[in-house]
Amino acid sequence: xxxxxxxxxxxxxxxxxxxxxxxxxxxxxxxxxxxxxxxxxxxxxxxxxxxxxxxxxxxxxxxxxxxxxxxxxxxxxxxxxxxxxxxxxxxxxxxxxxxxxxxxxxxxxxxxxxxxxxxxxxxxxxxxxxxxxxxxxxxxxxxxxxx
Amino acid sequence: xxxxxxxxxxxxxxxxxxxxxxxxxxxxxxxxxxxxxxxxxxxxxxxxxxxxxxxxxxxxxxxxxxxxxxxxxxxxxxxxxxxxxxxxxxxxxxxxxxxxxxxxxxxxxxxxxxxxxxxxxxxxxxxxxxxxxxxxxxxxxxxxxxxxxxxxxxxxxxxxxxxxxxxxxxxxxxxxxxxxxxxxxxxxxxxxxxxxxxxxxxxxxxxxxxxxxxxxxxxxxxxxxxxxxxxxxxxxxxxxxxxxxxxxxxxxxxxxxxxxxxxxxxxxxxxxxxxxxxxxxxxxxxxxxxxxxxxxxxxxxxxxxxxxxxxxxxxxxxxxxxxxxxxxxxxxxxxxxxxxxxxxxxxxxxxxxxxxxxxxxxxxxxxxxxxxxxxxxxxxxxxxxxxxxxxxxxxxxxxxxxxxxxxxxxxxxxxxxxxxxxxxxxxxxxxxx
Numbered sequence: 001x002x003x004x005x006x007x008x009x010x011x012x013x014x015x016x017x018x019x020x021x022x023x024x025x026x027x028x029x030x031x032x033x034x035x036x037x038x039x040x041x042x043x044x045x046x047x048x049x050x051x052x053x054x055x056x057x058x059x060x061x062x063x064x065x066x067x068x069x070x071x072x073x074x075x076x077x078x079x080x081x082x083x084x085x086x087x088x089x090x091x092x093x094x095x096x097x098x099x100x101x102x103x104x105x106x107x108x109x110x111x112x113x114x115x116x117x118x119x120x121x122x123x124x125x126x127x128x129x130x131x132x133x134x135x136x137x138x139x140x141x142x143x144x145x146x147x
Numbered sequence: 148x149x150x151x152x153x154x155x156x157x158x159x160x161x162x163x164x165x166x167x168x169x170x171x172x173x174x175x176x177x178x179x180x181x182x183x184x185x186x187x188x189x190x191x192x193x194x195x196x197x198x199x200x201x202x203x204x205x206x207x208x209x210x211x212x213x214x215x216x217x218x219x220x221x222x223x224x225x226x227x228x229x230x231x232x233x234x235x236x237x238x239x240x241x242x243x244x245x246x247x248x249x250x251x252x253x254x255x256x257x258x259x260x261x262x263x264x265x266x267x268x269x270x271x272x273x274x275x276x277x278x279x280x281x282x283x284x285x286x287x288x289x290x291x292x293x294x295x296x297x298x299x300x301x302x303x304x305x306x307x308x309x310x311x312x313x314x315x316x317x318x319x320x321x322x323x324x325x326x327x328x329x330x331x332x333x334x335x336x337x338x339x340x341x342x343x344x345x346x347x348x349x350x351x352x353x354x355x356x357x358x359x360x361x362x363x364x365x366x367x368x369x370x371x372x373x374x375x376x377x378x379x380x381x382x383x384x385x386x387x388x389x390x391x392x393x394x395x396x397x398x399x400x401x402x403x404x405x406x407x408x409x410x411x412x413x414x415x416x417x418x419x420x421x422x423x424x425x426x427x428x429x430x431x432x433x434x435x436x437x438x439x440x441x442x443x444x445x446x447x448x449x450x451x452x453x454x455x456x457x458x459x460x461x462x463x464x465x466x467x468x469x470x471x472x473x474x475x476x477x478x479x480x481x482x483x484x485x486x487x488x489x490x491x492x493x494x495x496x497x498x499x500x501x502x503x504x505x506x507x508x509x510x511x512x513x514x515x516x517x518x519x520x521x522x523x524x525x526x527x528x529x530x531x532x533x534x535x536x537x538x539x540x541x542x543x544x545x546x547x548x549x550x551x552x553x554x555x556x557x558x559x560x561x562x563x564x565x566x567x568x569x570x571x572x573x574x575x576x577x578x579x580x
Contacts, residue, residue: 046259047163048373051423091423093366098155099162121400 012119013100019085026058036108055088153198164207165289170261172214173324180314189213263378264324270339273320278313279342281306288367298360340388343371347392386435387446393428394452397421413461425456447476466496483512499531519548539565
């Protein structure tokens, strides 16, 4: 059997929907787009790859917390740079960036932009970056039954 | 797009579309082996043409239409062969003619039913369990023979042979491409659930240093489970299995320590549990429960897993509920291993004596005679009750029975501890679960 491509591994990707003038103005999408998005989400769910999805309110309802020298400074929305803002996201399971990009390409948008980013997996962090287990924990482990 | 980019993109399309294309083709040609070959031919055509033409707008429909043309070519080629083959070809062509419009319809209709039929046929009881697993991963997961072989630690020819034989058996037995109805449905569905859970467990049992294909089986099983649950949303056990797998998978990162050693459930760092998967697991369990009726074995196991997932610390675990769920599970799927788990839950909920009573009953169970966990649990409960001499014997017996070197060391250490602290009172009760 022939199968193209290189080795793949299941990963998670976030498909980030960039904000638009409409999303920032709080204009709700058309009935048609809502229906098309519903079908798209259903397709993701039926393929078993949809893990989470949500849309975000306009940045006017949000705030920014910036840090400098360890001190937080809060700025209330809205924020001007629309194209750098986020309006929503999906998290999907995929075997490759290509697969995630293929799914992103099927989003029923006429206009807009989706950024596809890989999500860190818990297993991407080696156990040793976590606090070392203390002696008592080690002891407890030794006393634990092998099951 | 560069050459390698487009190959990656085609690979992605294949991953997304192959099962649906094979399922649609099987409905028309009524032979899963032939359908897969045709789909493969279509893929080869895509690899030849798409780098030039670009990926079509509806790549699934393109693959399907291309496979259809291959099917008709194949029939014509076969007609030019000897009588026997000619006759076969004619039969196929007749079906083909009847199916002509079907092709067009299949291109537009929901693939759901065909996909479900493909799941049922891949997990058909005429096939051995190994064959069901290999065929499911190949046809529904789009995995290559090499990937399946690596995942299951067998050779590629072994897997290839399993798949070839499976296809031959399905053809020879004239297994219909259909969704079973009536009383047959429950049995056939449990075969599908079993295959998916088996794939999951194969991945879950992978250890550090294993090929990455092995843990990847967990994600693939989860995906297949979710696909199935969407295809049969009215079946509580499909959601139950998804719930069980999501919650078990949520612990992946916490299951091994810094040196790759296993970390038991109650000792796991719960901050490393994947809350997204827990959330999904609890939602799937709720779907199963909302469908009404008594929970099935998968949903019950999921409910037990959910008890752990919802406890913020090991101490907060609702052991009474877990013991009750094990009791329900033991009624539904009686097994000494389930009883042993119930003994542990009883001990955690009501004290070691309650657990020991049940564990002692199990000591007479012949199927547990060589099962190291029984003496291991009994030893633990006896130690907790301060009956250290008996506990030591049990730990030593368990150590002799286990095949896991690490476990043996732990058990012998506990036996030695019983001897040392003979007069020092009971050791703190600990148990993995």
